[in-house]
Every structure is written in structure tokens, then in C-alpha cells.
Amino acid sequence: CVRFIPSGRAPNPSSLWRPRPGPCRLLNLSGTDINECLMSTHTCQMNEHCVNTAGSFVCRRQITCPLGYQISNDVCEDIDECVQGTHNCGPGFECVNSEGSFRCNAKPHCSMGFTQDTRGNCIDIDECGVVGRPCSHGFNCINTVGSYSCQMKIIMCNRGYHASPDGSRCIDVDECQSALHRCGEGQICHNLPGSYRCDCQTGYQYDMFRKMCVDVNECWRYPGRLCAQTCENTPGSYQCSCTAGFSLSSDGKNCEDVNECLTNPCSQECANIYGSYQCYCRQGYYLREDGHTCDDIDECAQSIGHLCSFKCVNVPGSYQCACPDYGYTMSPNGRACRDIDECTTGAHNCSLAETCYNIQGGFRCLSFDCPQNYRKSSDTRCERLSCPNFLDCQNSPLRITYYHLSFQTNIVIPAQIFRIGPSPAYSGDNVIISITQGNEDNYFSTRKLNAYTGAVYLHRQVHEPRDFLIDVEMKLWRQGTFTTFLARLYVFITANSL
Numbered sequence: 001c002v003r004f005i006p007s008g009r010a011p012n013p014s015s016l017w018r019p020r021p022g023p024c025r026l027l028n029l030s031g032t033d034i035n036e037c038l039m040s041t042h043t044c045q046m047n048e049h050c051v052n053t054a055g056s057f058v059c060r061r062q063i064t065c066p067l068g069y070q071i072s073n074d075v076c077e078d079i080d081e082c083v084q085g086t087h088n089c090g091p092g093f094e095c096v097n098s099e100g101s102f103r104c105n106a107k108p109h110c111s112m113g114f115t116q117d118t119r120g121n122c123i124d125i126d127e128c129g130v131v132g133r134p135c136s137h138g139f140n141c142i143n144t145v146g147s148y149s150c151q152m153k154i155i156m157c158n159r160g161y162h163a164s165p166d167g168s169r170c171i172d173v174d175e176c177q178s179a180l181h182r183c184g185e186g187q188i189c190h191n192l193p194g195s196y197r198c199d200c201q202t203g204y205q206y207d208m209f210r211k212m213c214v215d216v217n218e219c220w221r222y223p224g225r226l227c228a229q230t231c232e233n234t235p236g237s238y239q240c241s242c243t244a245g246f247s248l249s250s251d252g253k254n255c256e257d258v259n260e261c262l263t264n265p266c267s268q269e270c271a272n273i274y275g276s277y278q279c280y281c282r283q284g285y286y287l288r289e290d291g292h293t294c295d296d297i298d299e300c301a302q303s304i305g306h307l308c309s310f311k312c313v314n315v316p317g318s319y320q321c322a323c324p325d326y327g328y329t330m331s332p333n334g335r336a337c338r339d340i341d342e343c344t345t346g347a348h349n350c351s352l353a354e355t356c357y358n359i360q361g362g363f364r365c366l367s368f369d370c371p372q373n374y375r376k377s378s379d380t381r382c383e384r385l386s387c388p389n390f391l392d393c394q395n396s397p398l399r400i401t402y403y404h405l406s407f408q409t410n411i412v413i414p415a416q417i418f419r420i421g422p423s424p425a426y427s428g429d430n431v432i433i434s435i436t437q438g439n440e441d442n443y444f445s446t447r448k449l450n451a452y453t454g455a456v457y458l459h460r461q462v463h464e465p466r467d468f469l470i471d472v473e474m475k476l477w478r479q480g481t482f483t484t485f486l487a488r489l490y491v492f493i494t495a496n497s498l
Helices: 390-395
Strands: 002-005 025-028 048-053 057-063 071-074 076-078 095-098 102-108 115-118 122-123 139-144 145-154 160-165 171-172 187-192 195-200 204-207 212-215 230-234 237-241 246-248 256-257 269-273 275-282 285-287 295-298 311-315 318-322 329-330 338-341 355-359 362-366 374-378 381-384 397-409 415-420 430-437 444-450 452-460 466-478 482-492
Touching: 338 374, 355 482, 362 397, 362 482, 390 482, 397 415, 415 466, 415 482, 430 444, 430 452, 444 466, 452 466
Parallel strands: 002 025, 397 482
Antiparallel strands: 048 057, 071 076, 095 102, 115 122, 139 145, 160 171, 187 195, 204 212, 230 237, 246 256, 269 275, 285 295, 311 318, 329 338, 355 362, 374 381, 381 397, 415 452, 430 466, 444 452, 466 482
């Protein structure tokens, strides 16, 4: 049957008319062939293979070959494993092909002295023609069937020679080793090719009159040429020696300087010099009169100036500076002591209600409390709250301020330690300065510097560390009214800085 398909449209397989049993030919209007195998419109069975043809298709039966065969032109043909090299026969076996398989036949073996040719036949081996000849020198090699034989060569040698053990050549006779020589006592036999010679030993010479070898005194014969320092004659030779501080070199003639420092003759440093040595001491030690022993120098006892700011401690070869057990630490230069600020490092024992104040070599815990009718305006200042009457306003301080000062003992006096005055100051102001409390021992005094400035002085020498608390009162006269201010001074006298 023939069915036409419009040009440019693909056929719908479900709409095609499929006659039984023959195939239906499909043609489209453009005249091109339809591949039924790709469109599954063929009628081939499950065991058949569809092959497209012009305007139709062909169903071919699939062929499966057994093991040892392969398909060739739709026919199963035998595989030659021997030709293709796919067999597994070993080196001593020969591959023989068979239908669908192969077999391995053992190759024939040849006996000793024979080998196989290219055809597998056993032929004789020419042992005499191989690279490594089986017979040694002095023998001729004769090949036989399956073996060989060696025949000795015959050689004639001159006097002083004899044939070698293998008979291949003539070798010299060593008369000296075989005791065939006639050398006298004290002489040395020297073998020569075909003969020998008698000589005196080294260091001896032949005496024609006494017919013997006598010793040669090399030190007299070659004075100053054999040894660098001292020459001593010995039987048949000579011996060189060296003076103290030198040793004989490996050539037995020259003298080398001995490095005495290798034997540690000095207690510390040793310097080798030509023929001797010199002992030295490291810094901080001195050399004894024996020239070998070093003793420690006590820098602390011998120093003219001050090596350390506080305390010098002698150590072997040097010294160390020390600081007091508390309140100080050693500075980077290792000599001066530096004050420890316990308030900054937190090493103090002040309570939360107290303020830590650092001094030279220690600290103080200070408590700033305001008296009644005053309030704290800062950590160190109290302000008056009220003033009941005019007289109280004149006598009670308007402001109480706390100060802490630190000085060393034995400072130059008189020393101005504090200044006080109004801020700001106006023209017409006038102040009166006095110490109202804490100056019972009369260490301090006041002085008026100008109309609105006063100062506190330390006018007595304080020789020992001591703490003071003094009240300095300033009365300010301004526009016909007195106003009182109070400065409470904590003065700490510490030991001299280290």
C-alpha cells in the first residue's frame, strides 16, 4: 500500500495504515524516503534487526557466535589465537591453533653442549669460538662434539726467567725472594729483570777496604740542612728534635710551635705566643704573681666613686647593685633604684574610702572628710553650706582645700614649699597668711610675697623621714570684707632618692 504525506509535515504513526502482514510504503509529497527503523513503523520481531532501505526496510536475524569464533560476513569463523597472540602458552611451549580454541605443546630440549637452531634442531656449540675462551693462557682449545679439550703450550725461557704457571709466557725470577742472591751482611738485595743488585741500606755506605757497609753521620755531612733545630745521628739514619715550646712536625724535620693553651695551663684566659704562652684574666679578675691564677676583684671595696645608688654587692668577676627590699625596683641601667608607684600598680592596701598617694619608697592612704556645715565639691575640696551670722562668715573658711607635698630629707633651707593667693586677684586685694595647726615643732614659717600672694617655707632641716599635716589659713580683705580660706597640707619628708 502507498500513503502520501503532505510536504513539510511529519507523519503521525498512529494515523498510518499498517496492513498485515506486509509493510506499508510511506511517501511524502516531496519524494524523500521515510526511515521506518527510526520511527518504529517497522514490523521486525524482537530477535531481528531493522535495516532501512529506499522506500522500505529489511528485517535481519541477529547472529551470536560461540566462544573462540567471530562474525565475518554474517558467518561465524574460527579465531586463530596463535596468530593474534591472545594465547597464554609459556616460554617453553609452542602454540597450536584448533577449531574454537588452541593448545600448548612443549618444545624439545637439547643436551649439554648443544643448542637449538631456528628450526628447533639440536646443533653442536663451538666452545672455542665463544667470546670468553674456556682455556687459560698457555693452553690451546680444541672443539669436540658436545664438548672441548685444552692442550698445554710448550715455552722455553732465558736465564733469570721461568715459565709462568699457565705456560703462556716467561716471567722474571726474583732472586732476592728465593734466596738465590749472594749479598753480604748488612746489604740489601734489589731484584732486576733477569738478575739482581746488592746495595747498602739507607744511611750506610760501602767501605772498599773493609768490604762492608758502614754508618753515615748525616748530621756532620749535611750540617744545618736536615733539621730545623737539633740533629742527632742514629745507626743508618738521624733524628731531629726541638727545643721547649716546640714540637716536631709530621715531616720529622721542621719544628712547630706548641699551643700550650690546649692543655689549660691558665685558670682563665690563655694566649699562645711563639714558643711559649701568656695567661690573662677576664674583666673583674686580676692575675696573681704565679702568672697562672686569677682572683676576683672586689669592685665594691675598691671603687673610688659610687657604683650603685643604694647598695653594691660583690659577685665573682663583677658586682651587682641592690635596692631596698620594699618600695623600689632596679632601673634598666642596673645601677640606680627607681621608686615603685604602688598607687598605679595597685600594690597598696588603702580602703575604698581612702585615697592612695605615692611617696618616695612607699605610699600613704589619705582620707578627705569635710567638717560639719561643709560639702565635698571635689576629691580635695570642701565648700561651706551656710553662714548663720556675719561673725561666723568672717571666721569660718569659705573653702577648705587639701594638698599633699613630698620632699627629701636634708634639702637646702629655707625652701619654699607652697604658695597661696586668690584667683582671680583684683586691685586693692590684701591677704594675711598664717599656720593655725600642725607646726608645733616650728619647722615651717609663712611669708607674704606681695599684697595678694603668700608662701609657706620649710626653715628647719628635717634629718629623718617624717609626715606633717599643717593648716595654712589665708584671710582675704576685699572691698571692706574678710573672707577666710583654709589649705590643709600633707607634707611627707622621705629619705634621699636612691
